[in-house]
Amino acid sequence: MNAARDAFITAMRHVASTVTVVTTDGPAGKMGATVSAFSSLSADPPSVLVCLKADSRIAQTVSENGAFCVNILPEDAAGLATRFAGALDVSNPNRFEGVEITETEFGPMLPRATAFTCSLNHRHIHGSHAICIGNVTGISNAGEKPLTYMSGAFHIVRPHETE
Numbered sequence: 039m040n041a042a043r044d045a046f047i048t049a050m051r052h053v054a055s056t057v058t059v060v061t062t063d064g065p066a067g068k069m070g071a072t073v074s075a076f077s078s079l080s081a082d083p084p085s086v087l088v089c090l091k092a093d094s095r096i097a098q099t100v101s102e103n104g105a106f107c108v109n110i111l112p113e114d115a116a117g118l119a120t121r122f123a124g125a126l127d128v129s130n131p132n133r134f135e136g137v138e139i140t141e142t143e144f145g146p147m148l149p150r151a152t153a154f155t156c157s158l159n160h161r162h163i164h165g166s167h168a169i170c171i172g173n174v175t176g177i178s179n180a181g182e183k184p185l186t187y188m189s190g191a192f193h194i195v196r197p198h199e200t201e
Contacts, residue, residue, distance in 0.1 A: 051190065052189060054186045055074040055188070056076065057110075057184070057186060058072070058074070060100065061109060063142070066102035072119050072124075076088050086156060088106070088170050090170060092166060092167055100158060101168070105155075105157050105172075106156050106172055107155045109152075110151055110152040111151055112150045112180065112182035112185060118148065119185060134146065152181070152182065156173060183195050
């Protein structure tokens with residue numbers, strides 16, 4: 039079984055994904071974490087999904103608040119991605135400190151991020167992760183090129199030059 043798991047992890051490292059920070063706010067408090075598993079789900083109704091490690095603080099807080107905000111980071115926001123991934127938690131445990139956020143009832147919107155505010159519609163546990171489906175309640179389209187992540191490093195998106 040480990041060979042299939044290891045092959046899966048190796049192959050998935052070569053799949054580029056946008057870097058997103060999922061935030062939430064409500065009765066259970068304010069929280070934010072960097073995630074790479076985000077996708078649109080449906081246009082009817084407008085909905086998205088994010089996958090959060092089931093035993094993480096962000097998954098628990100999203101579940102309790104019943105709401106979240108997906109922030110797709112702009113290409114120059116690798117520092118923000120690192121901060122919300124927890125790399126600086128020892129020296130700066132408040133991930134929002136010093137960040138100019140826009141408060142929403144679903145979770146903070148981060149600067150220059152394209153953001154989707156969502157009410158939690160369904161939560162399904164699969165393996166180690168919680169699949170959180172959110173009905174989109176609002177959109178802030180920043181129009182920025184996104185930061186991406188692949189092979190353990192941040193990347194930027196550039197158009198393919200046609201011949």
